[in-house]
Amino acid sequence: MNGRTILVWFRNDLRVHDNEILLEAVKRAENIVPVYCFDPRYFTETPYDTQKTGAFRARFLLESVNGLRKSLQKLGGDLMIKIGAPEKILPEICQQYSISEVYHHREVAAEETEISANVEAALWKLQINLKHFIGHTLYHKEDLPFPIKDIPDAFITFKKKIERDSDVRPGFATPSEVKVPKDMEQGELPSLSDLGLPAAPADERAQYSFSGGEEEGLRRLTAFLNAYKSFPVKGNKNVNTVTSMLSPWLSMGCLSPREVYWQVKGFDREHMSHDLAAAIVLELQWRDYFRFMLKKHGSNTTSHMHQLSDSEKGAFNLWKQGKTGNAIVDACITELNSTGYINSKCRQYVAMYLVKEAGVSWKAGAAYFEEKLIDYSPASNWGNWTYIAGEGVMSVNRPIAMKADPFVEEQYIQKWIQKLNELQ
């Protein structure tokens, strides 16, 4: 063998399936050093007095990193876990293990790209190359029928063109073996309190209990597909309300969008239908679209701080506590605060209320979602918020699914706030 050691820097790609950086490193090096860094900058406060990462997402992240470690251990390897800034830590590891190259997946949002630029500069001083791969989207950037700068701003045009002229690539194989240096330091998984966060207990009212990690994500995908075996989707108008609840695993990269795509396509082939795949693929295309739009237009619209006025601060505080007096908004926020998750319709309700009724900048709402949502991802969060606010280059004609069934809504309100109010 060539005696090379490659460092694989995991970020939001916490899986061994369909992971090009891992497979390529295993092919090209004798040993690899897989590393995950808990970067303290992600555990600080934002200018909107919110946390960058709240306890629910942090718990999901800890489970996902632990899951990755287990997946690598099953292949004979391991994961090195560190706490600190990657631009400081990665060069140290490179020197310690005589690393020849570092592989990572390119990110798109400002903070993430700034960190990788810093890592690249620090490695450059050691004459070590940071090799960039593309691996977060369903459609590979290079397969798009247009350069990023010419991507249509209207989603429908984007969708039509990619469906006509691009294909989704097959996923990458999982390596059969992962070899790490014999003396590789493991590092301990931190606890929530090490990250300065309180416990994140499960709420018995939650519609689903999310646990992080690749195995859990794949299990959820299988369970979702199995549920549709006994619920024929062909011609069923309820297919419009299909919701896989896969977003937390997709956001942290425990699941690859291609894996979801090929499994859903396979399901539809087997069950002679195309409806389930159409419903899920549409949403995965929205996910891609928001990411490509962020790449095209940069973070300018999203990154400028908005100074909240006193009245905005007051309204924002009531909204965050679920005390606006609007029952459905308060119920949704209570669910969000208690579980770290609300469905798409609830997100639309609370976002519309904050921006249109309470007159608060969408940026404060987006910052709160960043703290609370276990599936937070910058492009999807900011893309959806700017759409709702009707602001910025990413405002698009997405039909909002706001129609509610009054009975279902009443039950939901009962579940999340009525009982609480009665108790109080």
Ligand SMILES: Cc1cc2nc3c(=O)[nH]c(=O)nc-3n(C[C@H](O)[C@H](O)[C@H](O)COP(=O)(O)OP(=O)(O)OC[C@H]3O[C@@H](n4cnc5c(N)ncnc54)[C@H](O)[C@@H]3O)c2cc1C
């Ligand atoms: C204000 C606001 C903020 C949001 N912030 C986020 C966020 O930070 N992270 C996030 O993943 N989603 C975000 N969404 C989008 C959406 O609400 C969630 O992706 C969705 O609720 C996930 O449910 P699901 O997994 O059942 O989706 P499904 O309907 O089963 O769709 C499959 C996958 O497609 C993606 N997807 C679905 N809807 C959207 C959408 N509107 N935009 C982008 N991707 C989508 C998700 O990865 C999802 O898991 C936000 C929506 C709103 C209105």
